[in-house]
Amino acid sequence: MIARATSSSGSPRVCPSCVMLPFYHMPCAQNHAAAPRVRARRARMGTVSVLESLRAVLHRPTENSLRTPLELRAPAGAPPLVLRTMTVRDEQEWDDVRMRNTDWLEPWESNDPMRHRLVTFPQWIAMQRRDERNGDAIVFVMVLDGAIIGQISLGAIFRGAMRTGIIGYWIDERYAGRGLTPLAVAMVCDWALQMPTGPRLHRMEIDLVPENERSRAVVRKVGARYEGVKKRYMYINGIWRDHESYSLLAEDAPQGFVRRLLSDTPSEKPHELS
Numbered sequence: 001m002i003a004r005a006t007s008s009s010g011s012p013r014v015c016p017s018c019v020m021l022p023f024y025h026m027p028c029a030q031n032h033a034a035a036p037r038v039r040a041r042r043a044r045m046g047t048v049s050v051l052e053s054l055r056a057v058l059h060r061p062t063e064n065s066l067r068t069p070l071e072l073r074a075p076a077g078a079p080p081l082v083l084r085t086m087t088v089r090d091e092q093e094w095d096d097v098r099m100r101n102t103d104w105l106e107p108w109e110s111n112d113p114m115r116h117r118l119v120t121f122p123q124w125i126a127m128q129r130r131d132e133r134n135g136d137a138i139v140f141v142m143v144l145d146g147a148i149i150g151q152i153s154l155g156a157i158f159r160g161a162m163r164t165g166i167i168g169y170w171i172d173e174r175y176a177g178r179g180l181t182p183l184a185v186a187m188v189c190d191w192a193l194q195m196p197t198g199p200r201l202h203r204m205e206i207d208l209v210p211e212n213e214r215s216r217a218v219v220r221k222v223g224a225r226y227e228g229v230k231k232r233y234m235y236i237n238g239i240w241r242d243h244e245s246y247s248l249l250a251e252d253a254p255q256g257f258v259r260r261l262l263s264d265t266p267s268e269k270p271h272e273l274s
Contacts, residue, residue, distance in 0.1 A: 063137030083140040182221040186257035
């Protein structure tokens, strides 16, 4: 999860005119005296060339870069769920959904006990773009009928001999129990394990707190394999908590995880959509 510095109105305390880079900060014009026009013109010319050079280096794709922006759509016969990468334009709607579900999600919230720096929403989106370029992680919003209803992510991506990643998710309480989260998990698995546009992993992992019955129902519906308990695995609400660990392998569903989830064939349908 992220923490954001907000004003009394709930919006981030960041001036939209500010430009922030790892090595450079251009202060906003609202609180600083205007520089003479000639000096400003020279500064802009020099700054633009420097910034363009920095962006070219920092944003250069790598061999492992994930191809984004990305949109995944559920097939015919499934609920019209769309998974897409996030943008800064999602801030207000994403905030509204999260605020509405604070009590619903709080028991399962994880955070880093060693890191307390506040991150604004635009900074979080910039971090997502960096992770995508590095091939480390990707975050999707779950969209139904044009509205954001949740989030699903693939993180801790390892390649080489392991080729694995970890899935995390949450959904608006109003949409829970409709089979949408299992569908989102299956869609991410198909993309990450089988599609040429994905990272072509071999194993997906899902970890959950033992008392999170709804999350356990999700892993059962997608046919994930129980692997055991990880002791003191993740920091949840100020406590290191044990987690049950489940896995999905590429060979578990050769015809696709969405197809297996939706199939009417008993051998390919271990769990029903609720």
